[in-house]
Amino acid sequence: MPDVDKGTVRITDIGPPHYEDFLPPIIKRNYGKWLYHEILKPGVMVHVSESGEKLYTVRVGSTRIVSSDFVREISDLADKYCGGYLKFTTRNNLEFLLDKEENIEPLIKEVQALGFPVGGIDHSLGNIVHTQGWLHCHTSASYASGVVKALMDEFYDYFVSDKLPAKVRMAFACCLNMCGSVGASDIAIVGMHRRPPRVMADRVKDLCEIPSTIAACPVDAVRPKTIDGKPSVEIDEDRCVYCGNCYTVCPALPIADPLNDGVAIFIGGKVSNARTKPTFSKLVVPWLPNNPPRWPEVIEAVRTILEAYKEGARKGERVAEWIDRIGWPKFFKITGFEFTKYHIDDFRIR
């Protein structure tokens, strides 16, 4: 990067700010020298360095989508308690890093006064990672933030405590493209379309480039077709997997469908290598309706899963390990979820 006069020259390709400039001094002093950690209580842990220095972490559930005002509020807290430093986690939590133990409780009080929970460590329900949803994505089949808010309100106690058999990682993707890469979670909720995009035949010619629309389809379901004398496309319903990729390049192929869009639930995935291999989540509920603002059907299904898991799993068993031990037939029996032909994988790329 050329050393340019900032403010007058257009800067490109500089990469991210260098992380060393953003590490709290206690981390700089102990970088790579951490000896062990202990969980002091839900949402609070201490890391102890070879030097004896102690770093306290307070983990706060954040909403992922945040306002500039929220950013300023947490910045004020970071200034007051953490020398102006703070970090986020891979699950969209916010973490305050403290070098003084006596600051933990006052900080927690202020965080809670802002309306944010402290927790998400150890045998808890971690923060639900999620995608954009109706808020900001064109192919979404559900309202990511809305469902997640409803779920976290309902299962708040599992976030702020450590009462579950093991950690439960939950994630929400608003369509099967799974931007949130949710498919390896203990509980994954995925927005589902059930019908192909609608072809607005009279608008295709004006709004879309037909070759790129055809090329956008991963399963060759979009084909050229002249409709009422105008160049347009048709969609092979048998092939379509409802990914919405054609709609991304052609606004005349809307896929959102209030009647038919909903969510599916997959469970028993994990990414950690501890004890058992990483594995993807498997289908347990093929479809539930979008029922804003509180999504009661989704909440009830998740409650059924969490309660069966809490009741049946041994201490330390992740959802995947619990089901491996008892078997899927038993899981469907104790939860009462209906096992249908949709649960049997029949997907083949042709």
Place this chain on the structure above:
Amino acid sequence: MAGVRGYGGGIVGRFSDEPDEYPGVKEYHTARLNQIEGFFYTSDVLRKLADICDEHAGGLFNFHGSTGDIQILGFKQEEAEELFQKCTHLGFDLGGSGSALRTPSCCVGPARCEWATYDTLHITDNLTREFQNEMHRPTFNYKFKIKCAGCPNDCIASGARSDLSIVGVWKANIRIDQKEVAEYAKKFDIKKYVVDKCPTHCMDYTDGKLTIDDSNCVKCMHCINSMPKALRPGLEKGAQIRIGAKVPMVQDPRLGFILIPFYDVNKDKEEDYAFLKDLIQKIWDFWDEYGTNRERVGELIQRVGVGNFLEAIGLDPLPEMVEYPRANPFIKFEEYLVPDDEEEGKEG
């Protein structure tokens, strides 16, 4: 279209279907800003980002997008250039989008974790700077993701979603502090919750003494996770390189497979990661040559066969790469004998 001059990605256009009814969100674009490695920030830089977001966009952020970028939501194309320039003057560049290298990301690593076997922040920062062009100007078949996890707990979920996943491992014996083991024994049943859960049953706890047969340890982390004060990963630290993980589109989700069982990342660091960069370049060259539009590298490898892929990038097959050896007998032998009179360089 939405974007800034000289970049092919980093800004994702969002247009309303009903611009007349909702003129305020007629255009509501997203800018992906390359996050700081480890997601560390200062209040000062966050406030400046908030000011930029208020002035040029909708006052909304994602901290963070799923790949790892900060996202600034809700600006018009006419604001894009000024927003971008203000961000770069603050030190933030755009992240990847489209058929490009997506913004690499990592776990918190040695900054605040005793288990990291290598410097995840350093390597991620280094690769990100090395491959700015591949991030900002999409020329790939499809997306390519790189994620660096410091240990097999894989807190960045690299193994389930990144085309190239780097996961810390070690070679030497797990370090045991018997005094601390005794302390844990007062809190829970070590045999039941640690020893009996070891996947290879290579541990023993008898008469208050914990022993580990490290030759059979598969580095799963369970015992270390259970007793962080008593057990530590062994020395001779390095990493494992896995390839080919991805989410559903197009041919089912898949976990990757192990490409390099032990990569001496800490030595490679001293050489500016020359080995890794060369490996990545070979993978990209192969993908560029043989991959089709929207085919992730893992799907390409499955289509052409792992053997062919390994040959192309110059790696030998290893048992670590497969779940188990083949069960079908349809082998195309490349070596076979022919009668002497036909012998003319037919050794295959």
